[in-house]
Amino acid sequence: MDAEWREDQRRRGHAAAVALVEDGVDGVALSYVDNAGVTRVKAVPVARLPHAAAWGVGMSPVFDVFCVDDSITAGRSVGGPAGDLRLYPDLDRLVRLAGQPGWAWAPVDRYAQDGAEHPGCQRAFAHRAAARAEAAGVEVRMGFEIEWVVGTEESGGFAAACRGPAYGMTRMVELDEYCRDLLTALAAESVEVLQLHPEYSPGQFELSAAPLAPVAAADQVLLVRETVRAVSRRHGMEATFAPTVVAGTVGNGQHLHLSLRRDGANLFAGGPGRYGLTAAGESFLAGVLESLPALVAILAPSVPSHLRLVPSTWAGAYRCWGRENREAALRLVTGSEGETGETANAEVKCLDASANPYLAVGAVLTAGLAALDRGSTLPEEVAGDPAALDPAELARLGVERLPETVESALSRLEADEVLPGALGEYLYDAFTAVRRAEAALFADRSPEQVVAATRWRY
Ligand code: GLU
Ligand code: MG
Numbered sequence: 001m002d003a004e005w006r007e008d009q010r011r012r013g014h015a016a017a018v019a020l021v022e023d024g025v026d027g028v029a030l031s032y033v034d035n036a037g038v039t040r041v042k043a044v045p046v047a048r049l050p051h052a053a054a055w056g057v058g059m060s061p062v063f064d065v066f067c068v069d070d071s072i073t074a075g076r077s078v079g080g081p082a083g084d085l086r087l088y089p090d091l092d093r094l095v096r097l098a099g100q101p102g103w104a105w106a107p108v109d110r111y112a113q114d115g116a117e118h119p120g121c122q123r124a125f126a127h128r129a130a131a132r133a134e135a136a137g138v139e140v141r142m143g144f145e146i147e148w149v150v151g152t153e154e155s156g157g158f159a160a161a162c163r164g165p166a167y168g169m170t171r172m173v174e175l176d177e178y179c180r181d182l183l184t185a186l187a188a189e190s191v192e193v194l195q196l197h198p199e200y201s202p203g204q205f206e207l208s209a210a211p212l213a214p215v216a217a218a219d220q221v222l223l224v225r226e227t228v229r230a231v232s233r234r235h236g237m238e239a240t241f242a243p244t245v246v247a248g249t250v251g252n253g254q255h256l257h258l259s260l261r262r263d264g265a266n267l268f269a270g271g272p273g274r275y276g277l278t279a280a281g282e283s284f285l286a287g288v289l290e291s292l293p294a295l296v297a298i299l300a301p302s303v304p305s306h307l308r309l310v311p312s313t314w315a316g317a318y319r320c321w322g323r324e325n326r327e328a329a330l331r332l333v334t335g336s337e338g339e340t341g342e343t344a345n346a347e348v349k350c351l352d353a354s355a356n357p358y359l360a361v362g363a364v365l366t367a368g369l370a371a372l373d374r375g376s377t378l379p380e381e382v383a384g385d386p387a388a389l390d391p392a393e394l395a396r397l398g399v400e401r402l403p404e405t406v407e408s409a410l411s412r413l414e415a416d417e418v419l420p421g422a423l424g425e426y427l428y429d430a431f432t433a434v435r436r437a438e439a440a441l442f443a444d445r446s447p448e449q450v451v452a453a454t455r456w457r458y
Contacts, residue, residue, distance in 0.1 A: 001115035006054040012091050013053030017046045020104050025096060029105045030057055030089050031222060033122065035434040036068045037302060037354035037458055039222060042087060046104075049089070056086025056111060064120045064430040065437075068302065068354070068457050073437035075429040078120065085110050085118050093219050098185035099230025107219045119426035122358040123215065129365040129422065130214040136372055138280075139261040142361055143194070143211035143345075144221050146353070147252040148228055149245045150175070150237045151203045158246055158455065160203025161237040171198035171205075178235045182207070185227050191220060200314075201250045211259060211345075214365060218357035221254070225353070241353035242458045243300070243308040247447035251308030253315055254353045256299075256360060257333070258368075259345040260284060268332070269344035275323055275334050276344065279375060285321065285346055286378050287371025288364060289330050292319045292350065294416035296402050297409035298363045301435055302354035303442040304454045306404055309350055311387035316349030318386040320399040321378055327385045329402060350402055353458050359423075359431070366422040406439040 020028070028049050031041040042057045061083045065073045073079070089106035097103045110118040117124050133140045150161040164170030172179055179196060186193050192210035199206045207228070209220050225241055232239035244251040260267040260281060268285075271278030277285070288295070300309045311317045316329035323332045329350040335343025348364055379398050382389075386399050394400070403409035410432055413419055420428045442450050 001111070009088075009091070010050045010054040013050035016053075016091055016094055017049040020046050020049070020096070023096060024102060025104045026102045027104070028052070028089070028094070029097070029103055030087050030108045031105065031226075032087065032108050032110065033222065033356045033358065034063050034066055035122070035356060035431045036066055036438065037356055038066065038068060039225070040066070052087075052089055053091055056088045058084050059087050059110075061085050061118070061120065065433055067434055067438050067441060068454055069441065071437070071441065073433050075426075075433040077426055078430050078433075084113055086113060090219075093216070095189050095223060097227065097230065098188035099227040099234070105223065105226065107222060119424050120430050122356050122362075122427070123218070125423060125427060126215045126218055126358040126362040129362040129369070132369050133214070133365055136369060137262050138267070138369075138372070140214055140365065141211035141259045142214050142217035143209055143257040144217060144224075144357070145206055145208045145253065145255040145257070146221065146224055146228070146241070147199055147204060147206045147254065148225075148239045148241045149201060149203045149252060150178075150205065150232050150239050151245075152238055153456070157452075162203055164198065166200040167198055175235070178231065178237070181231050181235070182228065185231050186224065189223060189227060191224060191227070201245065204250075204252070211257060214361040215358070218361050221357040238456065240455055240458065242304060242451070242455050243302065243352035243354050244304045244447075244451050245455055247307060247451045250313045251304075251315065252353060253308070253349060254351050254355065254357075256348045256351050256364060257345045258348070258364065266341050266344050268346060269334070269340040274378070274381070275332060276340060277332075277378075280372055282378055283371045283374050283376045284368035285330060285332075286376035287368045287374070288346075288348065289319065289321055289378065290371065290376070291367035291416055291419065292329055293400070293403050293409065293412040294419055295348075295363055295367060296350055297406070297413035297435065298359050298419070298431075299348065299351040299355050300409070301406065302454070303406060303438055303450050305352050305354050306406065307447050307450065308352055309402065311401075312385055314349070317402055318382070318399050319402055320382040320386055320397065322381045322383055325382060325384070327387070328382055354454075362422070363419055366418055370418040406435055410435055
């Protein structure tokens with residue numbers, strides 16, 4: 001971050017600001033996701049963008065220990081009112097927000113005032129993991145399936161905005177202009193949408209975004225969620241991405257698909273292993289499978305996550321893998337015969353939107369890359385719903401129920417061989433402090449109370 005870098009940033013920020021003004025944009029929202037999974041923001045008027053690009057925008061490090069209810073906990077080296085960090089917009093990702101005309105948005109990297117990378121920056125963690133993949137000669141693409149529910153808060157609880165059935169065309173007719181506006185808004189933001197459909201729960205929808213490089217995929221999650229939220233509001237509805245919207249019903253997942261290539265060849269197709277897995281592809285997946293209980297601490301990190309992550313709801317509540325098995329936490333997707341070289345990918349299902357998407361992509365990559373060239377193999381696959389198998393069969397297959405509480409997931413994370421080290425001391429400490437504080441916060445609350453307290457936070 002020398003003078004030359006800052007001058008270059010200022011120039012780029014100025015050029016971007018000129019173009020934004022021409023397009024009638026007044027403000028630029030600069031956001032990131034904290035350890036509670038909440039998107040926090042600072043905004044600048046367009047005229048201030050060049051300065052923000054060169055010098056960042058101030059924000060306290062205490063947000064590293066903010067909880068979902070905005071209470072503040074403390075870690076070993078973070079907490080309290082002192083200190084400042086700088087949020088630097090990534091100008092390569094600057095987008096005009098189609099759902100909020102007059103606004104643009106960019107994700108940020110967080111640095112200290114002396115120009116050092118902030119050890120708590122979740123986006124930097126994702127960047128580091130992506131760089132390790134690149135160094136290993138692996139080209140990674142990641143795509144999220146984003147689920148949400150549209151409705152309104154009524155005195156009696158939550159009321160869905162449409163009445164049609166699961167996957168029902170009726171819902172798309174009820175909300176036809178809304179669905180169309182979503183597609184046009186995302187297209188205007190250059191988000192490539194693969195699919196949009198009504199999901200299982202009342203008022204639930206899902207959108208799959210095209211795969212991108214890991215950090216870009218996480219950035220895209222922020223953009224898609226804010227666009228969905230904004231377009232929903234323009235239609236008089238509220239969107240929620242909370243893992244559980246109504247206690248006891250199917251929740252919102254945010255499944256992560258990943259494809260890996262080496263020298264242009266798909267590591268999940270054309271190999272000698274089961275369903276064409278290559279040795280490296282299988283080993284990567286074995287690494288993810290091995291770390292899944294620990295990964296749950298990051299992928300399904302909140303108290304309401306565990307109301308969602310239950311058997312027989314397609315959430316992926318068991319540590320097992322299976323081809324096209326929607327109850328397996330790790331699903332191998334081969335695609336249609338004839339195009340598997342293009343399409344074969346793996347899906348991590350035990351993930352929801354209370355996860356920080358940067359921590360999620362970084363953690364999954366870390367777990368897989370640690371095993372990439374280790375020659376690890378996957379165990380026997382599970383073909384149906386593991387919940388239907390008796391305990392002896394589950395034990396024979398080595399299948400375990402994923403952690404059922406925040407605390408048990410955190411102890412698996414603590415024991416994991418690679419994840420705490422990859423997060424680094426500061427980020428690991430701040431993240432686990434938040435997760436423990438939230439577990440304590442909700443310890444005596446009923447599922448209904450947990451859901452009511454978190455429904456509109458994600
Ligand atoms: N809503 C389910 C979940 O909580 C996922 C349904 C699906 O497979 O898309 O993860
Ligand atoms: Mg779905």
